[in-house]
Amino acid sequence: MLLTIPALALIAVSFATRGSYGEIQWIFTWENYERLMGYGLFGWSPDYLWILLRSLVVAAVTTTACIALAFPLAFFIARQPKKKRYLWLILVIIPFWTNLVIRTYAWQLVLSPDLPIAQFAARLNIIPQGSPLYPSSFAVYMGMISAFLPFVVLPLYSSVEKLDWTLVEAAYDLYSSKKRIFLQAILPQTLPGLSVGAILTFVPAMGMFLVPDLLGGAKYMLVGNLIQQQFGKSRDWPFGAAVSLALMALTLIGLFVFRRKGEDMEVV
Amino acid sequence: MKKFDKPVLMPLCALGTIAFLYVPLIAVASFSVNNSRFGLTWEGFTWKWYAALFHNEQILEACWNTLFLAGVSTAIATVVGTALAIGMSRFPWGKKTASFFEFNLYMPVITPEIVFAGALVIAFATLRYFSSIFEPGMVNMIIGHVTFQVAFVALVVRSRLASFNNEIEEASRDLYASNGYTLRKVILPMLTPGIVSGAMLAFTLSLDDFIISFFTAGPTSVTLPLYIFAEVHRGITPKIHALSTVGLLLTICLVVASEKMSNKSKEKESSHA
Numbered sequence: 012m013l014l015t016i017p018a019l020a021l022i023a024v025s026f027a028t029r030g031s032y033g034e035i036q037w038i039f040t041w042e043n044y045e046r047l048m049g050y051g052l053f054g055w056s057p058d059y060l061w062i063l064l065r066s067l068v069v070a071a072v073t074t075t076a077c078i079a080l081a082f083p084l085a086f087f088i089a090r091q092p093k094k095k096r097y098l099w100l101i102l103v104i105i106p107f108w109t110n111l112v113i114r115t116y117a118w119q120l121v122l123s124p125d126l127p128i129a130q131f132a133a134r135l136n137i138i139p140q141g142s143p144l145y146p147s148s149f150a151v152y153m154g155m156i157s158a159f160l161p162f163v164v165l166p167l168y169s170s171v172e173k174l175d176w177t178l179v180e181a182a183y184d185l186y187s188s189k190k191r192i193f194l195q196a197i198l199p200q201t202l203p204g205l206s207v208g209a210i211l212t213f214v215p216a217m218g219m220f221l222v223p224d225l226l227g228g229a230k231y232m233l234v235g236n237l238i239q240q241q242f243g244k245s246r247d248w249p250f251g252a253a254v255s256l257a258l259m260a261l262t263l264i265g266l267f268v269f270r271r272k273g274e275d276m277e278v279v
Numbered sequence: 280m281k282k283f284d285k286p287v288l289m290p291l292c293a294l295g296t297i298a299f300l301y302v303p304l305i306a307v308a309s310f311s312v313n314n315s316r317f318g319l320t321w322e323g324f325t326w327k328w329y330a331a332l333f334h335n336e337q338i339l340e341a342c343w344n345t346l347f348l349a350g351v352s353t354a355i356a357t358v359v360g361t362a363l364a365i366g367m368s369r370f371p372w373g374k375k376t377a378s379f380f381e382f383n384l385y386m387p388v389i390t391p392e393i394v395f396a397g398a399l400v401i402a403f404a405t406l407r408y409f410s411s412i413f414e415p416g417m418v419n420m421i422i423g424h425v426t427f428q429v430a431f432v433a434l435v436v437r438s439r440l441a442s443f444n445n446e447i448e449e450a451s452r453d454l455y456a457s458n459g460y461t462l463r464k465v466i467l468p469m470l471t472p473g474i475v476s477g478a479m480l481a482f483t484l485s486l487d488d489f490i491i492s493f494f495t496a497g498p499t500s501v502t503l504p505l506y507i508f509a510e511v512h513r514g515i516t517p518k519i520h521a522l523s524t525v526g527l528l529l530t531i532c533l534v535v536a537s538e539k540m541s542n543k544s545k546e547k548e549s550s551h552a
Contacts, residue, residue: 080296087293101538106300109530110487112504113523116511117303157300218391221489235393242400255394262391
């Protein structure tokens with residue numbers, strides 16, 4: 012019950028009206044959703060839709076990038092001698108348990124103007140001399156990917172560890188191409204771990220507030236920041252609730268699409 | 280049989296990825312012993328930022344808050360979560376109720392945390408009409424943390440519960456053990472590993488949590504992540520690097536210790552088998 016009541020309250024409030032002092036007035040309205048779709052006092056503007064779309068893209072790209080980086084790492088760890096494996100695993104687990112606030116602001120430090128990465132970018136004339144690489148979309152992606160990478164590596168590793176290499180060898184003996192070996196002998200076997208990792212990344216990435224807040228700046232707002240703003244500074248809870256529900260809906264759709272795709276792959 | 284090609288690209292990618300994870304952490308650690316107050320030029324080695332930590336009352340209070348919050352909420356969540364797991368699987372619920380419970384249990388796992396935090400804000404605001412305990416602050420934070428921890432504890436305990444069958448329980452009932460006696464002497468001892476790992480998970484989740492705390496905290500209940508976040512917004516200082524490095528070192532100790540423990544218990548189990 013503890014879990015259901017807040018959810019129901021959220022749905023109820025999203026249809027309520029904001030009073031002039033930020034209090035909730037229980038008058039039924041669609042206004043909050045209309046605002047989200049972009050119909051405001053000043054005509055139609057796609058700002059909020061852009062934020063939603065951007066969050067979706069960021070979450071999807073982050074998930075994909077994490078998977079791409081996690082595969083070599085998981086295989087690398089799985090093929091180490093047994094004693095060394097724990098050492099490598101611990102290396103992945105440590106950032107996993109390190110507080111996200113620390114890991115995120117650490118990127119601010121890494122991308123600051125006095126350090127080599129920003130200086131290199133300045134040399135290439137991407138950014139003006141002496142300015143940091145954040146806030147930028149690049150910084151957000153760096154922060155997001157490093158935040159979620161362990162979430163993919165660990166479940167993927169547990170799948171890779173159990174991998175039946177005889178199948179791979181059989182495929183080799185039958186002269187199948189490397190691509191086919193990967194797609195048909197390796198990928199299906201690692202799907203369970205892969206899907207767990209992808210869900211663990213995609214869901215929190217959709218609502219991420221910390222990383223864009225510290226590394227993205229005001230121009231690179233994601234849904235998480237929008238919700239936080241409504242509940243914090245603006246005190247517009249009904250609108251915040253509406254945005255939250257939209258985010259949930261998007262997340263569920265994303266998960267659903269992902270699951271369908273996963274099933275398709277298994278059929279192949 | 281054809282041997283696999285010796286892979287070259289893969290270890291390179293793997294090492295690169297590890298480096299990618301560690302560069303920021305190493306940067307923080309190295310600037311925490313830098314002697315310069317502002318800027319990032321190297322001006323010699325110093326421990327003074329660490330010494331400053333122990334004289335900063337705000338930080339000490341934040342430490343205490345964090346531990347208190349994690350301890351209390353874990354204790355509550357472990358009891359409630361275990362009860363929930365046992366109740367869900369041992370009571371003959373109707374099919375619909377069971378799937379309703381199931382759905383609720385997975386909700387916090389698949390809901391973006393910020394949605395959950397927003398919902399809590401509204402729920403507490405509503406409750407505030409009835410009682411003033413629900414002003415933003417420690418009580419709210421504990422309730423908020425318990426809410427998401429319960430689901431994780433219940434999930435872990437339930438998977439342990441599913442791993443052994445009902446026979447032992449039935450045997451104890453056949454021997455006329457009361458329900459309470461069966462629970463105390465049969466079910467709980469068998470569940471202990473599950474309960475312990477569930478509690479550990481809950482504890483670390485609470486220590487790590489930022490979003491729920493951020494939405495429910497009051498001025499007197501700042502936790503370490505909140506403190507760091509606020510400080511970073513004011514500008515990064517070596518003090519924060521030192522604090523983060525201490526946090527990082529603690530994490531490393533915890534991870535290594537828990538890995539050692541789980542390795543040992545694995546060895547034990549395999550030697551029994």
